[in-house]
Amino acid sequence: MELLPTIWFVAIAVLWTGYLFLEGFDLGVGMLMKIFARNNTERRVLLNTIGPVWDGNEVWLLTAGGATFAAFPLWYASLFSALYLPLLVVLVALIFRAVAFEYRGKVDTDQWRARWDWAIALGSFFAAFGVGAALALTTTGLPLNANGDREGGPLAWFSGYAVLGGVAVVGFSLVHALAFLALKTDGEVRHRARAWFVRVLPVLLLPIAAWALSIQVLDGTVWTWALVLLAVAAAATAWVLARKGSEGRAFLALGAFLVLGTASIFGAVFPVVLPSTLDPAYDLTISNASSSDYTLGLMSVVAAFGLPLVIAYQAWTYWVFRRRVSSASIPEAHSFLPAIAAKAFTTKG
Numbered sequence: 001m002e003l004l005p006t007i008w009f010v011a012i013a014v015l016w017t018g019y020l021f022l023e024g025f026d027l028g029v030g031m032l033m034k035i036f037a038r039n040n041t042e043r044r045v046l047l048n049t050i051g052p053v054w055d056g057n058e059v060w061l062l063t064a065g066g067a068t069f070a071a072f073p074l075w076y077a078s079l080f081s082a083l084y085l086p087l088l089v090v091l092v093a094l095i096f097r098a099v100a101f102e103y104r105g106k107v108d109t110d111q112w113r114a115r116w117d118w119a120i121a122l123g124s125f126f127a128a129f130g131v132g133a134a135l136a137l138t139t140t141g142l143p144l145n146a147n148g149d150r151e152g153g154p155l156a157w158f159s160g161y162a163v164l165g166g167v168a169v170v171g172f173s174l175v176h177a178l179a180f181l182a183l184k185t186d187g188e189v190r191h192r193a194r195a196w197f198v199r200v201l202p203v204l205l206l207p208i209a210a211w212a213l214s215i216q217v218l219d220g221t222v223w224t225w226a227l228v229l230l231a232v233a234a235a236a237t238a239w240v241l242a243r244k245g246s247e248g249r250a251f252l253a254l255g256a257f258l259v260l261g262t263a264s265i266f267g268a269v270f271p272v273v274l275p276s277t278l279d280p281a282y283d284l285t286i287s288n289a290s291s292s293d294y295t296l297g298l299m300s301v302v303a304a305f306g307l308p309l310v311i312a313y314q315a316w317t318y319w320v321f322r323r324r325v326s327s328a329s330i331p332e333a334h335s336f337l338p339a340i341a342a343k344a345f346t347t348k349g
Helices: 003-035 042-051 061-072 073-082 084-106 111-142 158-186 190-204 206-219 221-243 247-269 293-320 339-346
Strands: 273-274
Touching: 003 061, 003 111, 003 158, 003 247, 003 273, 003 293, 042 111, 042 158, 042 190, 061 073, 061 293, 061 339, 073 084, 073 111, 073 206, 073 273, 084 111, 111 158, 111 206, 111 247, 158 190, 158 206, 158 221, 158 247, 190 206, 190 221, 190 247, 206 221, 206 247
Parallel strands: none
Antiparallel strands: none
C-alpha cells in the first residue's frame, strides 16, 4: 500500500475529527440558543463561551476540504459535485450563522434579537446536519459510475445513511455543547448544562453509535471493532464523570469517544475513500484517487510546518479565554445602531 496516500488519508481523517471536536460544541451551543437558554442574559452567556473561538474552529473545515482537494482530487471532485445541494445549504447556513453572531447585539430589542437567535440556531443545525450527511455518505457510498460521476438526479445522494449521519452529528454536537457549557460557565447555566448532559447523553449518542456500528457490519475488522468498544466505554466514562461533577474530565472523555469512533469508521473503510453503490469496481481508493507522490511529498513538508502553528495559536486562544463565564459577567445590553436605523430594522413592513 502506498505510503504517502496512506499518510494523507490518516491526516484527512484527523482533520475531520478535529473539526467535529472543535466545531461540534460551538454548533451545539448555537442550537441550544433556542432550546436551552431561558432569557437574553443566558443566551449572551452561551454566545460569550464560543465568541473568541468559533471562527478559529471553522479553520479545520477549510483545512479538511483543502487537504482533500490537494491530496485526493478525484475524491474531492466526486464528493463535492455529487453533494452540491447539501453543501450549498451548509455554506449558506454558516454564512447566516456568522452574520447573526455579529449583528445580534447591535440593537437592544427583543424582536431584533429573536430573529438573529433563530438564524444562529437554524444555521448551526443545518451546518451540522449537512456535514454529518456528507461524512456518512463518504463512508457508505454514492451512486458513482466508472468516471466518478454521480448517476441520477440532484437528490440521488439522499438516503437513510445521509439522514443517519446528519442526525448523528447534530446529536453529538448537542451533547458536546452541554459538556462544554458545564465546563465553561458558572452558576445556573453550568448546573443545568451538566444535568441535561447526564440526561440526554444515552439518547443523543445513539445515532452516531448506529453509524459506527453499521460501518463495522459492512467493513469492520477486529481492531476497528475494538475501537468501537473503547468508544462505548469512553461515553460511559463521560456520563459517570459528569454525574460526579468532574466536568473537565467528562469533556475529555467525550472527546475520546469521538476520536475512537471516527477512527473506527475511517479505519473500517480504508483504503476506500468513496465507495460506489453501483459497482464496487467503481470505488475511489487511496490508489486511484490520489495526487502524485511529488504533490503529496510537498504537501507533507508544508503540513509539517503549518499544522503545528495552527494547533499552537488555537491552544493559546483557548488558554487566554479559559475562565468561566457567568451571568454576573454580562454587562447591560445597549444598541449600537442609531435610533432611526434600529427602528427601520425592527418595524414590521
